[in-house]
Amino acid sequence: MQIENAPILTIQHPDSGQGAASGQSVIASGVWQVHTLSRRGVLKAITRTLTALKHKDTLAWDLSGIERLDHIGAQMFWNAWGKKRPPHLTLDPRQEELFNRLEKASGLSLARHRTSPLQWIIVLGAGILNFFEHLKSFIGLIGLVVQDIGRFIRNPRTGPWREISANIYHSGFQALGITALVGFLIGVVLSYLSAQQLKMFGGDIYLVNILGMSVIRELGPLLAAILVAGRSGSSITAQLGVMRVTEELDAMLVMGISHGYRLIMPKVVALAISMPLLVVWTDAMALIGGMVSAKVELGLAARYFLQELPEAVPVVNYNIGLLKGATFGVLIALVACHFGLRIKANTESLGRGTTTSVVTAITVVIVADAVYAIIFSGVGF
Numbered sequence: 541m542q543i544e545n546a547p548i549l550t551i552q553h554p555d556s557g558q559g560a561a562s563g564q565s566v567i568a569s570g571v572w573q574v575h576t577l578s579r580r581g582v583l584k585a586i587t588r589t590l591t592a593l594k595h596k597d598t599l600a601w602d603l604s605g606i607e608r609l610d611h612i613g614a615q616m617f618w619n620a621w622g623k624k625r626p627p628h629l630t631l632d633p634r635q636e637e638l639f640n641r642l643e644k645a646s647g648l649s650l651a652r653h654r655t656s657p658l659q660w661i662i663v664l665g666a667g668i669l670n671f672f673e674h675l676k677s678f679i680g681l682i683g684l685v686v687q688d689i690g691r692f693i694r695n696p697r698t699g700p701w702r703e704i705s706a707n708i709y710h711s712g713f714q715a716l717g718i719t720a721l722v723g724f725l726i727g728v729v730l731s732y733l734s735a736q737q738l739k740m741f742g743g744d745i746y747l748v749n750i751l752g753m754s755v756i757r758e759l760g761p762l763l764a765a766i767l768v769a770g771r772s773g774s775s776i777t778a779q780l781g782v783m784r785v786t787e788e789l790d791a792m793l794v795m796g797i798s799h800g801y802r803l804i805m806p807k808v809v810a811l812a813i814s815m816p817l818l819v820v821w822t823d824a825m826a827l828i829g830g831m832v833s834a835k836v837e838l839g840l841a842a843r844y845f846l847q848e849l850p851e852a853v854p855v856v857n858y859n860i861g862l863l864k865g866a867t868f869g870v871l872i873a874l875v876a877c878h879f880g881l882r883i884k885a886n887t888e889s890l891g892r893g894t895t896t897s898v899v900t901a902i903t904v905v906i907v908a909d910a911v912y913a914i915i916f917s918g919v920g921f
Contacts, residue, residue: 546571546576546579546582547568547569547570547571547572547576547582547586547606547613548568548569548570549566549568549586549589550566550567550568550569551564551565551566551567551593552565552566552567564596564598564599565599565600565601565602566593566599566600566601567602567605568601568602568603568605568606568617569605569606569607570606571606571607571608572606572608572609572610572612572613572614572616573609573610573613574610574612574613577613577616586616587616590616590617590619590620591620593620594619594620594622597626597627599626599628600626600628600630601617601626601628601629601630602630603617603629603630603631603632603635604630604632606632606635609635609638611638614635614638614639614642615642618639618642624643625639625643674878677878678874678875678878681874681877681878681881682874684800684804685800685804685805685808685874687800688798688800688801688804688805689805689808689809691801692805692809700801700802700806703802703803703806703807704806704809704810704813705810706806706810707807707809707810707811707814708810708813708814710772710775711768711772711775711807711810711811711814712810712813712815712817712818715767715768715772715814715818716818716821718767718771719763719764719767719768719818719821719822719825720821720822720825721825722763722767722822723764723821723822723824723825723826723829724825724828724829725829726759726763726826726829727751727755727826727827727828727829727830727831727832727833728829728830728832728833730750730751730754730755730759730830731747731751731829731830731831731832731833731834731837732833732837734747734750734751735747735833735834735837735838736837738750738838739838747830747834747838747840748834748840748845748848748849748852749848749852749853751826751827751834752827752849752852752853753852753853753857755823755827755830756823756827756853756861757853757857757860757861758909758913759826760819760822760823760826761819761822761861761868761909762864762905762906763822763826764815764818764819764822764865764868765815765865765868765872765909766902766905768811768814768815768818768868768872769872769898769901769902769905770898770902772811772876773872773873773875773876773897773898773901774876774894774897774898776807776873776876776877776880777876777877777879777880777883777893777894777897777898778880778890778894780803780876780877780880780881781880781883781889781893781894782890783803784880784881784883784884784885785883785885785886785887785890787885789881799881803877804873804877804881807873807876807877808870808873808877810873811869811872811873812869813869814869815865815866815868815869815872816862816865816866816869817865818865819861819862819864819865820862823861827849831846856919860912860916860919863912864908864909864912867908868905868908868909871901871904871905871908872904872905875897875900875901876897876901878897879893879894879896879897880893880897
């Protein structure tokens with residue numbers, strides 16, 4: 541049974557008396573619109589027929605008998621013709637505009653992106669320029685913090701004491717738990733592994749030297765800095781980023797409140813105070829963990845451990861550790877604030893900026909630790 545108003549394609553041969561002199565002719569009739577083409581089985585049959593007629597330039601097409609034609613139906617004919625008008629085509633005047641639009645649209649071509657053989661130089665140059673742009677902004681931030689600290693020293697009564705104390709609490713006190721746990725476990729692992737090797741050479745008594753020097757001089761400050769960079773650094777960046785998204789930073793500027801004096805400088809000062817204290821705390825927990833492990837593994841008494849520690853580790857190493865802690869704290873705060881202020885007013889930039897801030901802060905801390913190792917290579921041994 542034939543569906544009423546269904547799209548119909550009729551193929552006529554030249555011997556029927558109605559074909560074109562050039563060969564077969566295709567006569568279309570019915571309604572070629574989306575609601576008729578989408579009927580069950582119609583689209584598949586029409587597509588199969590048009591595919592069989594594709595790229596046959598000798599065909600004569602007669603679309604004047606179509607009752608109604610929309611863009612979907614016209615596109616099906618256009619695809620069957622190879623996206624160009626066939627040589628023998630008969631259209632209704634009302635269909636001309638539709639096919640003219642398709643013809644113009646087919647003439648548009650998207651520019652192809654050609655990869656230059658020097659693309660790696662372009663990428664490298666862009667990366668270097670981006671690095672120096674960040675470095676310039678970071679140096680400017682350091683200058684701003686120095687000016688704000690000078691202003692704070694000249695007039696401490698009007699300083700942001702509440703902001704400093706709040707940041708000390710969030711970045712220092714609330715980090716005691718995680719730093720104690722990680723420090724204790726690192727001390728246990730380091731003591732246990734060292735004891736295994738020292739047993740082989742009968743050098744059990746040197747465990748205090750190895751553990752004391754490695755923890756107090758290197759591992760304590762570095763572990764505390766990495767934990768604070770991941771915990772407090774990300775928090776600072778996210779806080780400034782949310783303030784950017786909610787336009788609080790703009791509101792502060794409108795009210796004449798300095799970002800540096802009320803937001804950045806308190807965080808830098810707070811971490812400069814908190815980090816040396818966290819280093820002492822982490823060192824103590826790591827040494828306790830090492831002492832427990834030495835008692836279990838080598839049978840070294842805690843009293844012997846505590847007596848030998850001051851002789852094994854010169855006092856200057858404690859000072860180097862504290863100096864590292866203060867330096868790492870300032871660097872973490874500056875990096876976190878730098879990326880926090882560069883976040884744009886959208887959530888995607890917030891997530892990307894926070895991740896970049898943490899990675900950069902940890903990298904800067906490790907680089908600074910390497911610089912300290914070179915500078916104090918002959919001190920404290």
